[in-house]
Amino acid sequence: MSAATPAIPHGATNLPAKDSPWILPSKGKVGMYCLIFAETTIFAIFVVAYIYYIGRSPFGPQPKQVLEVPILASICLLSSSLTIWLAERALHKRAMGQFSLWWGGTIALGLVFMIYTVLEWKKLIYEDGLTVSTNLFGTTYYCLVGLHAFHVIVGLIMLSLTLLFGFMGKLEARHTERVEVLSLYWHFVDAVWVVVFTVVYIVGR
Amino acid sequence: MSDSALPMPGGGVRDVTPERPSTGHTVAGYPVRETFLEKAHSWVVTVDHKKLGIMYIVYSLLFLVVAGIEAMVIRIQLAVPHNTFVSPQVYNRVFTMHGTTMVFFVGMPILIGFANYLIPLMIGARDMAFPRLNAFSFWMTALGGILLYYSFIGGVGLSNAGSAPDVGWFAYAPLTSKAFSRGHSTDYWALSLTISGVGSIGAAINMIATTICMRCKGMTMFRLPLLAWLYVVQAALILVAIGPLTAAQIMLMVDRYLGGHFFDTQAGGSAYIWMHFFWIFGHPEVYVLVLPAFAFANEIIPTFSRKAIFGYPAMVAASVAIGFVSLGVWAHHMFTVGMTSVSNAFFALSTMLVAVPTGIKIFNWIATMWGGKIRFATAMIFCVAFVFQFLISGLTGIILSVAPVDWQLHNSYFVVAHFHYVLVGGILFTIFGAIYYWYPKMTGRMLDEKLGKIHFWIFLIGFHLTFDFMHIPGFLGMPRHIYTYEPDRGWNTLNMIVSCGAVFQSVAIAIFVYNLVYSYFKGAEAGADPWDAWTLEWATTSPPPAYNFATEPIVGSRRPLWDLKHPDDLDSQWE
Numbered sequence: 001m002s003a004a005t006p007a008i009p010h011g012a013t014n015l016p017a018k019d020s021p022w023i024l025p026s027k028g029k030v031g032m033y034c035l036i037f038a039e040t041t042i043f044a045i046f047v048v049a050y051i052y053y054i055g056r057s058p059f060g061p062q063p064k065q066v067l068e069v070p071i072l073a074s075i076c077l078l079s080s081s082l083t084i085w086l087a088e089r090a091l092h093k094r095a096m097g098q099f100s101l102w103w104g105g106t107i108a109l110g111l112v113f114m115i116y117t118v119l120e121w122k123k124l125i126y127e128d129g130l131t132v133s134t135n136l137f138g139t140t141y142y143c144l145v146g147l148h149a150f151h152v153i154v155g156l157i158m159l160s161l162t163l164l165f166g167f168m169g170k171l172e173a174r175h176t177e178r179v180e181v182l183s184l185y186w187h188f189v190d191a192v193w194v195v196v197f198t199v200v201y202i203v204g205r
Numbered sequence: 206m207s208d209s210a211l212p213m214p215g216g217g218v219r220d221v222t223p224e225r226p227s228t229g230h231t232v233a234g235y236p237v238r239e240t241f242l243e244k245a246h247s248w249v250v251t252v253d254h255k256k257l258g259i260m261y262i263v264y265s266l267l268f269l270v271v272a273g274i275e276a277m278v279i280r281i282q283l284a285v286p287h288n289t290f291v292s293p294q295v296y297n298r299v300f301t302m303h304g305t306t307m308v309f310f311v312g313m314p315i316l317i318g319f320a321n322y323l324i325p326l327m328i329g330a331r332d333m334a335f336p337r338l339n340a341f342s343f344w345m346t347a348l349g350g351i352l353l354y355y356s357f358i359g360g361v362g363l364s365n366a367g368s369a370p371d372v373g374w375f376a377y378a379p380l381t382s383k384a385f386s387r388g389h390s391t392d393y394w395a396l397s398l399t400i401s402g403v404g405s406i407g408a409a410i411n412m413i414a415t416t417i418c419m420r421c422k423g424m425t426m427f428r429l430p431l432l433a434w435l436y437v438v439q440a441a442l443i444l445v446a447i448g449p450l451t452a453a454q455i456m457l458m459v460d461r462y463l464g465g466h467f468f469d470t471q472a473g474g475s476a477y478i479w480m481h482f483f484w485i486f487g488h489p490e491v492y493v494l495v496l497p498a499f500a501f502a503n504e505i506i507p508t509f510s511r512k513a514i515f516g517y518p519a520m521v522a523a524s525v526a527i528g529f530v531s532l533g534v535w536a537h538h539m540f541t542v543g544m545t546s547v548s549n550a551f552f553a554l555s556t557m558l559v560a561v562p563t564g565i566k567i568f569n570w571i572a573t574m575w576g577g578k579i580r581f582a583t584a585m586i587f588c589v590a591f592v593f594q595f596l597i598s599g600l601t602g603i604i605l606s607v608a609p610v611d612w613q614l615h616n617s618y619f620v621v622a623h624f625h626y627v628l629v630g631g632i633l634f635t636i637f638g639a640i641y642y643w644y645p646k647m648t649g650r651m652l653d654e655k656l657g658k659i660h661f662w663i664f665l666i667g668f669h670l671t672f673d674f675m676h677i678p679g680f681l682g683m684p685r686h687i688y689t690y691e692p693d694r695g696w697n698t699l700n701m702i703v704s705c706g707a708v709f710q711s712v713a714i715a716i717f718v719y720n721l722v723y724s725y726f727k728g729a730e731a732g733a734d735p736w737d738a739w740t741l742e743w744a745t746t747s748p749p750p751a752y753n754f755a756t757e758p759i760v761g762s763r764r765p766l767w768d769l770k771h772p773d774d775l776d777s778q779w780e
Binding site: 031034135 | 445449451
């Protein structure tokens with residue numbers, strides 16, 4: 001029973017001095033990297049399923065017949081990675097007007113992408129008659145592209161809230177790290193699109 | 206014993222407030238006893254890692270009893286041939302619920318609960334990195350368990366009660382399709398695993414962020430307690446493993462609700478791919494469960510051997526190696542589906558490779574005990590039994606990794622015996638050890654050692670009766686998941702012995718539960734550091750105040766409390 005050991009500060013040799021700097025990584029960023037890692041495994045499984053099932057639908061519309069390559073939407077989504085980076089840089093310089101501009105631009109680009117997806121799905125459903133239950137291609141296509149679109153929507157909601165806080169003057173210097181964490185997520189959503197685009201519209205078509 | 210004025214390494218006397226944290230109100234300085242509702246409310250809304258940790262543990266222990274009763278139903282049914290204790294349909298439900306509950310609502314949450322409680326205390330932090338995410342994760346896990354058991358009521362609608370999932374814990378397609386699994390029981394199964402998976406991912410993110418970003422001053426990565434290291438590897442495995450499970454469950458639900466064709470062979474889908482997706486989750490899951498067991502042994506064995514852990518860097522390296530190797534072994538669950546011989550060889554060899562880092566660990570535990578002044582407290586004897594039993598389960602694992610042997614033994618009771626040897630003989634034994642070791646820290650009272658020893662010996666006898674003898678009917682060809690068997694197969698006596706062992710285990714668990722309750726009220730006062738241990742959680746009071754440490758500690762070695770107690774023989778000069 002030893003809680004009552006003598007109260008002497010001892011001279012442990014590699015004890016850091018009390019005022020020496022002790023720098024640890026940002027927990028927000030570490031947490032977001034972990035989330036991205038977990039999300040990557042979910043996407044990986046859907047991508048593997050998509051690739052495994054390419055060309056295995058015995059009936060119903062095939063990708064070649066109904067899919068069009070979404071070049072404009074892809075350019076919009078990918079360039080939003082650049083605009084969000086510019087917004088971050090503006091926030092670091094405390095240029096709030098510039099920040100709002102680039103941040104709003106990011107949201108607009110994301111919205112264009114989502115609108116394209118909506119139109120694409122509308123065409124597929126009403127003109128080509130392709131739904132989740134039509135055939136294996138429909139099942140895998142809507143799941144993979146839908147999972148990504150779901151992530152875009154979540155991202156857009158969070159980006160819009162941030163913009164709203166910015167307009168209300170609630171976005172302060174101490175929040176820059178949170179903004180950086182959010183932009184990490186957005187970069188991830190963009191990077192996933194590169195894979196989804198390649199698999200669905202280039203390899204699978 | 207004095208709890209106050211505990212000196213911390215590196216700087217003078219630290220004021221550790223001795224009294225229990227009072228959450229209630231006071232009148233004229235005297236605490237007013239909270240009403241039950243107030244108390245319950247404070248637990249429901251808490252974001253404190255210690256309260257959440259205890260909730261995880263209590264929640265899991267409740268499910269341990271439930272799933273244990275299910276195991277007893279299985280054993281009663283199989284005790285004699287042609288038994289009709291339950292109907293075949295109920296039997297299928299019971300073994301499905303037993304497996305699912307034990308893995309997802311006992312194993313995972315109890316280990317995450319210990320992580321929650323111990324990691325911040327051990328690394329000298331005040332809480333987890335994301336306290337609210339922590340509470341969210343717990344309640345998601347809790348909701349998952351409730352959903353699973355609600356299936357008893359909601360499986361085929363309220364009018365026709367009593368239909369839990371009956372597809373086995375790995376739920377192979379196409380049995381789970383709408384055509385073969387009617388009603389909603391399989392939906393409850395899929396939904397409950399998806400939801401508790403979200404909780405597990407949240408908890409894993411929290412564990413990694415806490416360990417990396419919340420360490421107290423001087424706590425470099427190579428001064429981390431091994432428990433924290435093991436939990437980092439475990440959390441990384443959760444992040445890799447739960448994703449595929451969640452994805453597979455989403456696919457299953459798309460198939461069942463939206464008429465998708467992922468696992469529908471008539472529309473070009475594949476039942477085989479479900480196996481891959483499930484076991485890409487399923488095998489790392491084994492290591493998700495066993496790494497914390499190693500973590501407990503890593504803390505308990507040195508304390509009771511009165512020696513520092515042998516080969517700290519080798520232990521860290523071995524844990525990380527196990528993490529990586531475990532990602533490449535999943536298809537050893539699928540040797541009988543007809544893979545190519547290259548795949549068979551690859552997965553057989555990668556499975557055997559796991560034996561190398563685990564062997565390093567076993568040697569290090571033995572070397573830690575070697576020449577130590579061993580105190581055979583209950584926590585320690587559970588860990589000693591663990592080392593021996595884990596070795597046996599590893600050896601049967603190597604037998605099963607040889608693909609041609611597996612073709613003979615696949616889906617037999619030999620496999621059931623093997624993985625129960627890991628899960629009970631390895632993991633449950635260290636969980637008991639951990640409860641005996643940290644219960645004083647959590648409650649401020651010691652568990653009764655005499656009852657503990659009785660619990661240990663009865664459980665040990667029951668365990669060996671059940672699971673040693675279970676290997677033999679496996680060799681004799683008894684398949685798993687069977688409802689009953691013919692009396693002329695030569696399995697009768699063996700099955701009776703196995704069932705008798707289960708009775709011993711139930712008695713031991715009853716003693717354990719009694720001990721938990723009895724000691725909470727009547728146990729001896731524990732004091733801050735009852736085991737004379739060396740990690741930071743013993744530097745604060747038992748139970749610790751809400752803020753853990755009045756002043757954040759500063760550490761100079763892997764065993765800060767050793768440095769504190771032995772200023773003339775510092776650990777730091779040897780590391």
